[in-house]
Amino acid sequence: MTTTVPRQRRKDARPQELLDAALALFVEKGFAATRSEEIATRAGVAKGTLYRYYPSKDELFKAMVRENLSIHIAESAAQAAQYAGPIAGLLNEMMRAWWAKVGDGNAGVVCKIMMIEARHFPELARFYVDEVIQPSKALIGGLIERGIRSGEFRAVPVEATVHLLIAPMLHLLLHEHSFGEHDVCHQTMGAAELLDAQLSLLLHGLLAEPQGT
Known part of the structure; x- marks a missing residue:
């Protein structure tokens, strides 16, 4: 035994x-x-x-994506479905949680690998789009639409705004898992400070102006 x-x-x-x-x-x-x-x-x-x-090696990579990325998207979607407060607060919380779970660990490495090699592996690229990119865009886009409907956000173009929210996070991820690993840029600001600046700029840009101003 x-x-x-x-x-x-x-x-x-x-x-x-x-x-x-x-x-x-x-x-x-x-x-x-x-x-x-x-x-x-x-x-x-x-x-x-x-x-x-x-x-196959492809199936192994798909399992890696599901374990490191898909699970976090599903958790965020479940959280969003149960949330009843201001959308700006939820977006703030989710973006920070994304960096903590994805950007600064193994999941960030998986993202970087896919971005670098997707053009050479179209079947894996399609899988990644279906498994990660589209669900992420649907999740964030749905939150922006909720904020617009409630009057919390002004009427912004949803798809373009989703890209504006995601793109700086991907840039930060690529920096952290390339230049950041070798400290060749001598960046003095940490990820938390950059996230603070991004979220402040973007979320305040989303907020509707008070009536009568």
């Missing part, structure tokens, strides 16, 4: 070990240059074991 429990635990942990090994290699070598055999070796398993959990 004592010999089977550790084995079962190792078996249960294996999918995560494979995802961790793949992410490390994708960062080091890029998605295209990484071979499945290398991922299996890094995780300490046979190639056949890798294929038992993930039939």
Whole structure:
């Protein structure tokens, strides 16, 4: 009995070990240059074991996207559906939570890899659009529309405003996971300060002017 429990635990942990090994290699070598055999070796398993959990490198990457990005989008959508207060406050909270969960960790690395290599892998790019980009745009766009309907926000073009909210976050993510890792830009401002400035500018620009001003 004592010999089977550790084995079962190792078996249960294996999918995560494979995802961790793949992410490390994708960062080091890029998605295209990484071979499945290398991922299996890094995780300490046979190639056949890798294929038992993930039939291809593409499927492994999709699992990585679902674990690191899709889950956070779903959580935010559930939070938004239950929220009844001012939309500006919710947007502020969600943008900060996005950076804490996505921008400053493994999920940010997954975003960077996809942005760099999407043009070479159209099937994965379509998957990423369906799994990450479209749900994110729908979530933020829906919040802006709610704010407009309630009179909290002025009537802004929704799709363009979604891009204005997302683009600075992606820029910050790319900086943190490229130049920021080597400190070659000597940036004196942290992510929190930049987020403060972005949210202040954009959210106050969204707010409707009080009647009579």
